[in-house]
Amino acid sequence: MNELEEAFKQKPKALILCNPSNPSGKVFTLEELETIARFAKKYDAFVITDEVYEHIVYSPYKHTYFASLPGMFERTISCSSLSKTYSITGWRLGYLIAPSHIIDGARKVHDFLTVGAAAPLQEAAVVALNFGDDYYEELKRIYTEKRDLFLSGLDRLGLTYTVPQGAYYVMVDISEFGFASDLEFCEWMAKEVGVAAVPGSSFFRDNVNHLIRFHFAKKRETLEEALKRLEKLKDKARERWK
Secondary structure (H helix, E strand, O other): OOHHHHOOOOOEEEEEEEEOOOOOOOOHHHHHHHHHHHHHHOOOOOEEOOOOOOEEEOOOOOOOOOHHOOOHHHHHHEEEOOOOOOOOOHHHOOOOOHHHHHHHHHHHHHHHHHOOHHHHHHHHHHHOOOOOOOHHHHHHHHHHHHHHHHHHHHHEEEEHEOOOOOOEEEEEEEEOOOOOOOOHHHHHHHHOOOOOOHHHHHHHHOOOOOEEEEOOOOOOOHHHHHHHHHHHHHHHHHHHHH
């Protein structure tokens, strides 16, 4: 908390909050969000939220919209997307919720940054946005099954990872494999094991080279095949260092 306040003391215009987080899958607690809100008010800053995984949160964790906190709507620019919740990543549809004067400014900028989304896709999105609670409960159930399947496989393989509380990624610690960088490891793993991952360093400003990110929003048979291939991971690594 001290580090966070020190950052606010630098008088930033805004804090960017990704909740649930990509890549870690962290879901911020109400207490953590209230702390951020207190500092945002104290130091007169906006909070720009990325909440695209709002409906992919695993029990017992709960997602709280930052703008719903007392006095925070006026300071919050809520960004979200239909890509993850409705599995339409290629449609590139999203939205912004903020006070009217912020929206007016955003509209002017947006007009010169991108072309409007295709009208038929917007019509389809309206249908999705009117889905009932059953849809979101089923979405949670499906991703919970995928997460549990993949994590149980990582357990069998003896890999160290952070349990995701939300979203559909898992960060794995590759320190034991002795590679100079996570990029080198990912390239080697794709070639020798046949499983791809994203270097964790792409998500950090600091020099972090011991983490990789797996993505488990795949069919069950794909996840099972990936885990089967990963069974060769440690043996392949030992062969490499002989």
